[in-house]
Amino acid sequence: MARYDPKTAEPRQQARWAAAGAFRAPETSTGRPKYYVLEMFPYPSGNIHMGHARNYVMGDVVARLKRAQGFDVLHPMGWDAFGMPAENAAMERGVHPGDWTRSNIAAMREQLKLLGLSLDWSREFATCEPEYYGKQQAWFLELFRRGLVYRREGTVNWDPVDATVLANEQVIDGRGWRSGAVVEKRKLNQWFLRITDYADDLIEGLKELEGRWPDKVRLMQENWIGRSKGLEMIWRFAGQPPEGFEDGITVYTTRPDTLFGAGFLGLAPDHPISQRLAAENPEVAAFVAECRKGGASTADIEQAEKIGRDTGLRVLHPFDGREIPVWIANFILSDYGTGAVFGCPAHDQRDLDFARKYGLPVIPVVRPDGAGDDFSIGDEAYVGPGRLFHSDFLNGMEVEAAKAAAIARIEAMGQGAGATVYRLRDWGVSRQRYWGCPIPVIHCDACGVLPVPGDQLPVVLPEDVTFDVPGNPLDRHPTWKHVACPDCGGAATRETETLDTFVDSSWYFARFADPNAAEPINAAAANRWLPVDQYIGGVEHAVLHLLYARFISRALSDAGLMSVKEPFAGLFTQGMVVHETYRTADGQWVEPADVDLTTEAGKRSARRLSTGEALAIGDVEKMSKSKKNVVAPQEIVDLHGVDAGRLFVLSDSPPERDVQWTTGGVEGASRFVQRVWAEFDREIGPGAPDADVALRRETHKTIKAVTEGVEQFRFNSAIAKLYGFLGALRAHESAGGEARREALSAFARLISPFVPHLAEECWTRLGEDGMILDASWPAFDPALAADDEVTLPIQVNGKRRGEIRVARGLEPAEVEAIVLADSEVLARLEGQTVRKVVVVKDRIVNLVVA
């Protein structure tokens, strides 16, 4: 009996698949239903790690299942190839970002191909090539014409050392992640995409995704968009208004019911009125500067004390005419609502803290049921339900009714209207960087901002750039930006900013439908393949990529480029691959390949193979180069074969959870591979009636369980069933003939999504001519998948006291009769009276005794 040798079998099968062009998705419909499986495409950092591998293997399992179930499957791969690391490499090592990126792609493509994934490589593309980003420029200009792209001044994170804008994620504790410099807030003219136009639609769309997207991700998106309903109203000045603000101060509130409790009006330090006052009064200017000093990091905000300054301005309460003081306060956000609030200290904790500090009035206007007129506020604002009091025409109403009444009154007075506001901001897409998609516009002093004419697209990045000084290489390039104005022909300049790389990944799934189309999106192909039926990736993109892609799909659909607004019908967010960490006494990290683990008296210890020194076993953490706790796919392929690695990353934990990589675990998977082969390598005997029937039952049960497991993303459970089935094959070793043949045929097909190379070898061993890839998914016979006898546990007062075997489907009354006549059961009861018998069909019997 020959051992199974993955080293020869795996390349053999991969060559077979490649020769057959097996994974090319059909260009035209075959009449079979379509299925689009996609994993979030990788950034070409240079190496495929186990986290990537697990992600793609999950997609591969789905792709192979769907193919076997008779779908036309599209399962493509590409590269999210623009971005900062390539420029960092250029700065640190003098290599061109394009060369660095393309050689990384080549290396990673080779590593990926080791995994035996059923990918349609004919559709591969990288977003850094003009063939892709040129099409992106084309649709960008279409959105520009439709008013979804605009330019305005916005506040950005500016890194003064690298001389570039940083995304929020790249600011860590107020410092640039690369330079370590304290990040400044700067106002810059920036390009924005009008994602807020789609805020409602993006929320509404989430409802349709219920059940196919994780609740968590839908909730995160909903919270990120942050829709809230309330009242926007004007407070008129008492006395002389400041120049230019004659109308009053507009505030937004979600608690118009508490208007009678107003204690002050608060302005953000950046509010135009604050700015105006600061310009006139150095003391106010000093205060505003003080507010800004706090720093933008979350920790700073948490620590920051509430500070404020009375402006001396007074506004009139719309209902009772009281004069209300106007303060500038550091805790009011300039970019939410209107940047101004009315403070109701009795019913808002922040307002209460502020009012107590500065001696402002605290007027309770909502009291809980049962509280009297003396209901007052201590250190805690009352935010619960109740009825209004101290509130004139609102008195006695419940909160919701009072909100509606207050809004109606303000509307009738012409001082405001009900309003909906969002937390979501428009998407700032400008980056002062080289390695990105050039924004295809031209600035002309005479004609303004103009789109690059269609026949001049793509606007291609210049190759000859330098990275020896900080800042944007495009901006200092000697010739690239100087062009003739497309309108007047005069001297003009190109936009030197590039697009946020999240734009690149917001439509690639549509480009995969036809990656060579002349137009950005081949509508017919996109409409045929989209939406992506199953999208798989990390949860870290819950509100970034996944929100942007939903927005861009809507915008492109509205622009007529395709007609699928919701790009990802199903989403699965997978967990990471984590590994123990090891370090030497002097704190150096040691890679797992150099570690020898032993267990003695239940205590695990680690030694460094190369030096023999003792190592400390550290926490289990996400695999990372810095902690050296990485395992390269190549290592696993060399040691155990890729099938064992594929099996292990899916078998040990549920796919949404992190999986801990252990050598023991892969060895276990490798043993399974060997045992499966050994089972297929045995001759099929004549059989024995009892064993044949028993094996057939196991076969059909397994088909049912594994199919359901894979379809529901319970890969670990499905694999456990497959392990169990191998046990059944061995337990019923006398089974033979058709029963065994049926069992092995089903087994080979059931394991094929997980260990496709082994499955092909087994298929051939069974005497099949074709590839298992072309075999259909096994079907189960429901009658065989269920036993005809069941074991019913017998409980007495809820404790298990015995069991009986009865025919499946036996009616409760009959079961009851059998149980009550059972001598063992009667002996158990010791003469106690049975007061009640609970029988759940095919499940359990419970006797309730006195």
Next chain:
RNA sequence: GCGAGCGUGGCGAAACUGGUAGACGCAAGGGACUUAAAAUCCCUCGACUUCGGUCAUGCGGGUUCGACCCCCGCCGCUCGCACCA
């Protein structure tokens, strides 16, 4: 602070809709084969036990014939958002 999720053997975990808790794997222990080792195969493996059982799914209550599962209150961990008016 707000929101969401999780908590089960030495470890990763299973348990469909409230119905035999711990499937499957890892580690460990014992045995077979071997001159020996590796590999392979077989057995044991939640705790306690007077071997009848008893106790066990973070803790404390509750609902139910019956609770890992539902409800209430705690504790712990993870993630997201964070002065959002």
